Amino acid sequence: MTSHQTTQTMKPATAAKKLGVYLEATPAEFQEGVVSRTELNALQTDPPQWLQELRLNGPHPRPVVAAKLGVSIAGLARGGVTDALTTEQIDALKQDNPEWLQKERATQAEVRKEAVRIKEKNAQSAEEPKDKRS
Incomplete structure:
Protein backbone atom coordinates (compact mmCIF):
# COMPACT_ATOMS: atom_id res chain seq x y z
CA MET A 1 0.00 0.00 0.00
CA GLY A 58 -5.36 48.48 6.74
CA PRO A 59 -8.24 48.19 6.65
CA HIS A 60 -7.64 45.94 9.63
CA PRO A 61 -9.95 43.15 10.88
CA ARG A 62 -11.62 43.62 14.24
CA PRO A 63 -9.12 41.53 16.27
CA VAL A 64 -6.29 43.73 14.99
CA VAL A 65 -8.30 46.93 15.60
CA ALA A 66 -9.08 45.76 19.14
CA ALA A 67 -5.42 44.99 19.84
CA LYS A 68 -4.25 48.34 18.46
CA LEU A 69 -6.80 50.17 20.64
CA GLY A 70 -6.09 48.03 23.72
CA VAL A 71 -9.67 46.78 24.09
CA SER A 72 -11.56 43.53 23.55
CA ILE A 73 -13.55 42.71 20.43
CA ALA A 74 -16.71 42.90 22.55
CA GLY A 75 -15.56 46.33 23.73
CA LEU A 76 -15.32 47.44 20.11
CA ALA A 77 -18.91 46.33 19.55
CA ARG A 78 -20.07 48.13 22.69
CA GLY A 79 -18.34 51.24 21.35
CA GLY A 80 -20.21 50.91 18.07
CA VAL A 81 -17.19 49.84 15.99
CA THR A 82 -18.37 46.95 13.84
CA ASP A 83 -16.43 47.53 10.62
CA ALA A 84 -12.79 47.19 9.70
CA LEU A 85 -10.75 50.35 10.31
CA THR A 86 -7.67 51.77 8.66
CA THR A 87 -4.57 52.69 10.63
CA GLU A 88 -5.49 56.35 10.09
CA GLN A 89 -8.96 55.80 11.59
CA ILE A 90 -7.48 53.91 14.54
CA ASP A 91 -4.99 56.72 15.17
CA ALA A 92 -7.84 59.26 15.00
CA LEU A 93 -9.81 57.26 17.56
CA LYS A 94 -6.79 57.15 19.86
CA GLN A 95 -6.35 60.90 19.43
CA ASP A 96 -10.04 61.67 20.12
CA ASN A 97 -10.05 59.18 23.01
CA PRO A 98 -13.87 59.01 23.32
CA GLU A 99 -15.45 58.08 26.61
CA TRP A 100 -16.34 54.54 25.45
CA LEU A 101 -12.68 53.90 24.53
CA GLN A 102 -11.46 55.11 27.93
CA LYS A 103 -14.02 52.89 29.66
CA GLU A 104 -13.16 49.83 27.55
CA ARG A 105 -9.42 50.32 28.07
CA ALA A 106 -10.01 50.50 31.83
CA THR A 107 -12.13 47.35 31.66
CA GLN A 108 -9.44 45.55 29.65
CA ALA A 109 -6.78 46.63 32.17
CA GLU A 110 -8.90 45.17 34.99
CA VAL A 111 -9.34 41.91 33.06
CA ARG A 112 -5.59 41.63 32.56
CA LYS A 113 -4.92 42.42 36.22
CA GLU A 114 -7.41 39.76 37.31
CA ALA A 115 -5.85 37.21 34.93
CA VAL A 116 -2.42 37.86 36.48
CA ARG A 117 -3.89 37.54 40.00
CA ILE A 118 -5.51 34.20 39.14
CA LYS A 119 -2.33 32.92 37.50
CA GLU A 120 -0.29 33.84 40.57
CA LYS A 121 -2.88 32.25 42.88
CA ASN A 122 -2.83 29.04 40.82
CA ALA A 123 0.98 28.98 40.82
CA GLN A 124 0.99 29.45 44.59
CA SER A 125 -1.57 26.66 45.03
CA ALA A 126 0.54 24.34 42.90
CA GLU A 127 3.55 24.96 45.16
CA GLU A 128 1.66 24.07 48.35
CA PRO A 129 1.82 20.42 49.46
CA LYS A 130 -1.14 18.38 48.19
CA ASP A 131 -1.56 16.52 51.49
CA LYS A 132 -1.27 18.70 54.60
CA ARG A 133 -1.90 15.76 57.02
CA SER A 134 1.82 14.81 57.35
Missing part, protein backbone atom coordinates in the same frame (compact mmCIF):
# COMPACT_ATOMS: atom_id res chain seq x y z
CA THR A 2 1.33 3.43 -0.88
CA SER A 3 0.48 6.55 1.02
CA HIS A 4 -0.49 9.61 -0.94
CA GLN A 5 0.36 12.93 0.62
CA THR A 6 -2.32 15.51 -0.11
CA THR A 7 -1.62 19.20 -0.03
CA GLN A 8 -3.27 20.86 2.91
CA THR A 9 -5.36 23.83 1.78
CA MET A 10 -7.55 26.38 3.48
CA LYS A 11 -10.25 28.82 2.55
CA PRO A 12 -9.19 32.40 1.86
CA ALA A 13 -11.00 33.55 5.03
CA THR A 14 -8.88 31.22 7.16
CA ALA A 15 -5.68 32.31 5.44
CA ALA A 16 -6.60 35.99 5.87
CA LYS A 17 -7.24 35.39 9.56
CA LYS A 18 -3.86 33.70 9.97
CA LEU A 19 -2.19 36.59 8.12
CA GLY A 20 -4.03 39.16 10.28
CA VAL A 21 -5.62 40.96 7.34
CA TYR A 22 -9.16 41.92 6.34
CA LEU A 23 -10.30 39.46 3.66
CA GLU A 24 -12.39 41.97 1.69
CA ALA A 25 -9.31 44.17 1.23
CA THR A 26 -7.18 41.39 -0.27
CA PRO A 27 -6.75 41.00 -4.05
CA ALA A 28 -9.52 39.16 -5.94
CA GLU A 29 -7.25 36.24 -6.85
CA PHE A 30 -6.57 35.67 -3.13
CA GLN A 31 -10.29 35.86 -2.24
CA GLU A 32 -11.39 33.52 -5.00
CA GLY A 33 -8.84 30.71 -4.66
CA VAL A 34 -7.69 28.32 -2.01
CA VAL A 35 -4.44 28.76 -0.15
CA SER A 36 -2.08 25.87 0.50
CA ARG A 37 -0.01 25.61 3.65
CA THR A 38 3.11 26.18 1.51
CA GLU A 39 1.61 29.36 0.00
CA LEU A 40 0.63 30.62 3.44
CA ASN A 41 4.15 30.04 4.74
CA ALA A 42 5.55 31.89 1.73
CA LEU A 43 3.18 34.81 2.34
CA GLN A 44 4.26 34.97 5.98
CA THR A 45 8.01 34.77 5.35
CA ASP A 46 8.16 36.96 2.25
CA PRO A 47 4.97 39.07 2.12
CA PRO A 48 4.12 40.61 -1.26
CA GLN A 49 3.58 44.37 -1.55
CA TRP A 50 -0.22 44.13 -1.17
CA LEU A 51 0.15 42.22 2.11
CA GLN A 52 2.74 44.63 3.49
CA GLU A 53 0.46 47.54 2.58
CA LEU A 54 -2.58 45.94 4.24
CA ARG A 55 -0.67 45.19 7.42
CA LEU A 56 0.67 48.73 7.55
CA ASN A 57 -2.36 50.80 6.58
